[in-house]
Structures are given as structure tokens and as C-alpha cells.
Amino acid sequence: MKQKTLVKALAALFVASAAGGAFAQKISDDVVRIGVLTDMSGTYSDLAGKGSVVAAEMAVADFSKNKTVLGKKIEIVSADHQNKADITANKAREWIDKDRVDVIVDLVTTSAALAAMEIAEQKNKITLVSGAASLDITRSKCTANNVHWVYDTYNLGKAREALVKGGKKTWFFVTADYTFGHNLERDTAAIVTANGGTVVGSVRHPFPGSDFSSFLLKAQSSGAQVIGLANAGQDTINSVKQAAEFGISQKQTIVPLLTFITDVHSLGLRAAQGLSVSESFYWDLNDQTRAWSRRFFDIHKRMPSMVHAGVYSSVMNYLKAVEATKSDDTATVMAHLKSKPIDDGLFKGNIRVDGKFDHDFHVFEVKKPAESKGPWDYYKLVATIPAKDASAPLDASCKLVKKS
Template sequence: MKLKQITACLVAATFFGSNPAFAQTSKVSGDVIKIGVLTDLSSIYSDLAGPGAVIAAKMAIADFSKDGTVIGKKIELLSADHQNKADIAANKAREWYDKDGVDVIVELVSTNVALAVMEVAEQKNKITLVSGAASLPITNEKCTANNVHWTYDTYALSNGTAKAVVKQGKKNWYFLSADYAFGAALERDATNVINANGGKVLGTSKHPFPNSDFSSYLLKAQASGADVVALANAGQDTINSVKQASEFGINKKQTVVPLLMFISDVHSLGLSAAQGMFLTEGFYWDKDDKTRAFAKRFILQHKRMPTSVQAGVYSSVLAYLAAVQKAGTDDTQAVMKVLKSTNIDDGLFKGKIRADGKFEHDMYLLEVKKPSESTSPWDYYNVKAVIPAAEATQPLSLSRCKLVTNK
């Protein structure tokens, strides 16, 4: 059975089965359901999110409804480039919510962008579904009742990659961290894991975001004598860091560990440069028949395999539409109630949304293959371990989210 057929069956079984609102007259603002993909279309994160995220959202709409409707109302998709700037993102969000009648904004790669748009959405009583941003504050001190953090966060990355590398006996770490909220959050969460497992952080260097020349930071890391040079950055910054570390010969005596890496990064680096690196992801296209079926359809349109962020956009848009269908309305509170009370299983992700807005699902510890191990294009990973959802997600008992009451 093709993924499109599987998805239709799952949606029908999960969301339609006992829903009295399905056949009733719906209440929809503006008489249309509007979804906005706000992403990096032209800069440092465009490869891991960008145009591929827009394609993923279109695929979700097409898979949900053959005629592009939900509860009898047309589904419209908008997209825009936030340029990784919080002010541009916030202004676009206000325009979409106020003038264009957008119901939900998805993707939102980079933490500064996600937090800015989440704040606007809270003010306007609209929904955000974050796939690309990673920082733990999104579902902690900065949480909102109208947001879901979909794909991954810095807690999951740290409890996957950092823990695995420390357990290999590599105890002394040095960080190269992007100098904004995401880099700080990833460094902090990874440090907690390193310390808890008997490791030690010898130092850190913070670099501008984005950046092209990492030589001075890498030389400091080399001089530290640390076992591990940890990269708390992403996208092109990670690619440049790894390439320049190789040029300096750092990877011959120290282990370079990207704490956030995507299949698009591995593709850009090539297996010769990336082989042996560990990373943590919430999605891998070659995991099973369902993920492969989705990926084969995606690559026909995008000419590249989907990243976890792009898969997360597909999953979040599909779940949002199913929630609108079940609620019989696009009312924010009604839709959020359905989202937080429904188990999600769309063939790519399986889990549930917690009170703090975190979509809790399994993560995967991956190792980049040697060139000799790869048997086909985009065959890049060995799956080393499945990290259960409960282990990959910060316990609610530690939450700083105002929505969590069981402290």
C-alpha cells in the first residue's frame, strides 16, 4: 500500500470514526482554512527547511484531501522567507494573521524566529507548529497554549548524541556555539548531559550567526586538548565548521561532534568527510517502508531526500487538518484541544502532544556510514539506537512551562 493510501486510512480511522462534527455545518473564519509556511527560503537554513518545507506542506494537503478542502472549506497555502530575522518574521506573522486570515503558521526554523512568531500568535489567538527550531525554552519558560514543538529539541539532541559520545570514553569537551538562543540552549543542555555522565567541559567559543570563518575558534578548541570539539550550531555553519576542522587536521586527534546535523548537511559534506559522525534525528527516510514511500514521492518534487524538519512540516500540517476536521471548526482552542488529546501516527512520526506543547515521539541515534558501506544514493546512516520518546523528552516534572501543573 502506498503512503498516500496509508495516510488516508490513518486519518480516517483516527479522526473521523466517532466524530459527530464531521457531518455538521462547520464554523470557519473567512470561510477558508489558511496555512502559512514561514521559513528560510534563501539563507543558511534553506537547505534543511526552505523550499522543501513548502513542498512537504503541499504534499500533506494533497494527501489529506483530494479536492483540497476540509469540512467543506478550501485549504490555501501561503509561504514567505523570514531571512532568519525575528522582526521580519513577526511582521509577516501579524500581516498573515490580521490581513490574510491565516489560521496556523508552520515550520519556523531558528529559535529567534520561532519565539517571535509564537508571541504574535499568542497575542492574536492563533496557532504555531514549530518544526525547524530546536531550543528547549520553546516548551519551557517561553511556552504558549497555542504552540506545538514538533520535530526535535536540544534536550533530545543532547540525550542522543552527547550521551553516546561520552559513553565512548570521550570525556573532555570544547564547544563552538552559535551566538544566539539556539546555540546557548544546545550548549547548556549538552553540558548537563556531559556532566551527568562523568564528562567535563574545558571551554567554549561563541561565534557570530551566521559565520564563514571558524579558524580562530577551531584553533582555540585544538589548543584546549579536549577529546571532543562539539559544534552547537546548524546548517551551513555546521558544514563550514566540519570542513575547516578537517583542513586544520583537528579531526585526526580530536573528535568533531556536530550536535545538530541533517541529511542535507551530510550530502553537502560527502561521506568521506562526514563518516563516523554521530547525530540524533527524529526522522530518517530509509527507516522503513512508510518513510521510504514518502521520501520517494518527495524527491521527485524536490530532487533531494527530506530532512527531519521537512518531514515534520508534513506531519504537523496533516495533523492540523485532521484536528480541524474533527473539531468541525478552525477555532484555535477547539483545534488545540483535539491536537493535545489525539494520538498521532502518520507513518513518519508516532506519539502524542503533551501539556507543554511538546510532540513526544521516538528519536534515532544515527552514525554516518563509510563510503564503502553506502549502497545507493542517499544511503547515509546506520541506525545505532532508537531513543524512546520518554527518554528523548524532558520530563514534565522538570518543566518550567506555565501550562504544566503537576510540578
């Protein structure tokens, strides 16, 4: 009888110690699952899309050869959100509830990113946004479980400050008629007026458009020194092309406010030369970006966009945080991410309390065909805006920022 009790006690002790061991390394359901939720077939599929999955896989392979963290498997799943908020929300819910996804990355398109952020907040999982642009992600719509990794509409506006200070005082905006376009126009116009410039007018075009000549002629007759293109992707490409066709770019400065290297690649240097573009990443910035980008190129056959670099960086730093905290608990990992500086060779800076990843922003000029050594050699670095100037100040419209 006594012996039986002893066995029970020993068994209990054993179970307790085993459980204790498990608690020391808390990885829920024994797998770390990373979901790449992006646009696989639509307008943004070149600047995000499959390349984002490649970047996430590279990060996992670089983090650990046998694709494990704390001895547990790392898995990547991916899906096409078709740039639609409802599809994004459904997929995020399914991933978290059924497939036990721990973190969702990329999330190109603002409306999609906001939808995923909301679901992840309800279910206490993490979102690391690289693709979407709107400043609202770290302002009125901010969540404690999110990091805005690569760029926002404030960065893009701020990158134009030097232009305004340099004498380009009058601006006209050609704006895509949806949230992103409106935000980009709002944030850039604020920078223009804050530096003594004036906005002489704007025109809103339906999204997506194909013929922009009417809008460009309107911008031309406004007499503004600068025509700011508050649109993206195909719309920007066609606007730039048609502005050159109508001889507008000779007398007025065309400034595409959001450009990715994939846009410049498809536009070709002949049409794009001389354009001023702003990005937070370019493959040919330094030895580290070059080395990483060449490896990316070998797999994807295209150089990475800043979104691809952001997906790699966010996945890598997430895994490092899981390893360092020995946990995939949301609050623990988020606290760790926000606690110390990040420098992974692609981005360098700090993650703020509102989730904005503060890092340098660059202004480039697109090279002339004669200056380029070959495909993808497109940018000349004009200026680097240090992290402290590039990002929007903390604002109390984000609930995480203490009201002072």
C-alpha cells in the same frame, strides 16, 4: 396580516436553522488557510525553505484529493521571514488580520519562531513549529497555541548521553555566539556533566563564520576527547571540513550537535564519513518513511530533511483535527491534538501539555563512501532513544505546567 406573520416566522425559523447548520461545522470565513513561514533564501533555505512548502502541499493533497476539509477549501500561503524576528512578527500579524490565516507552520530559526508564537497567542491562532531548535519554546516561552514538532536542544544533547557513558568524558565546545548556540551548549553540557563528564572549555565564534581553524586549534590544544560543535548549517559544514584538514578529527572526536541530512549531502561522504549525527527523522528508516520520502523527492529533487517531514506531519495532523472536531476553533483543535496519540508514519508519539511533541530520537553514523549505495544513502542507524527518555521533563517554567 396573519399570513404575513406566519411568513416572517417561517423565514426566522429558516434563518435560524441555516445558522445552526453553519454552527455545526464552524470553519471561519469558509477557508482553512495554512501559512508556511520560513527561510526562503538564507542559511536555512535548504533544510526548510521551498521544501517545506512542498511538504505542506503534499499533506493537503494526501489529506483530500480536491483539497477540502468539511467541504471547505484548504489554501496554502508562504513567505520568506529572512530569519528575522521583526519580519516574522509583521508577516504573522498581516496573515492573521488580513489574510485570515488559521495556522502558521515551519518557523525555522528560534527568534523567528518565538516572534510568531507571541503574535499567534495574542490573536488566538495556532503555530506548529518544526524548524526551530531552542528548548525555551516549550519552557519559559511556551504558549497554549503551539506545538514544537520535530526536535529541540534538549533532544540533541540527550542524543550524546551514550557517548559520554561510553567513556568520552572530556568535552570542549565550539559555539556559535547567539541564542541558539548558547542554548545548545547549555543543554548538551548539562547532559555531559550529569553523566560524569567534564567540560574543559569552550570558545564562542562570531555567527556566521568562515574560517574556524583558530577555534579548532584551541579546541585541539585543550586535549578534550570530544569537540562538540554547537553551531548549525554552513558553520558546522566548514568546521567539520577544516577539522579534517588540520588532522584534528584523527585524534579527537568531532561531534556536530545539530546536523541535517542536507548538510551531510553538501559536505559529501568523504569529508563527513564516521560522524555521529542525531535526527528525529531519516528518509530510509522504514517502508513508510521511504515511500513518503520518494514521493517528496520526485517533486523537490532532494530527499526531505527532518524539518520537511515535520511540516508534512504537522499540517496533516492539523487537518485531521479540524475534520474530527468539525471546527477550526483554536482551543478545540489544540485540545484534540493534545488528546490522543499521533502516528502518521513519519512521527509517532504524544503532544504534551507544554506543546512538546514527544517522539523517538535517533542517533546515526555517517556511512563511508564505499558503504553508500548512491546519493542520499548516508546514515547507519546506531541507536533509537525512546520518546520517554529523549525529551526534557515537564518543567514549571512553562506557564501551562501546573506547579507541583
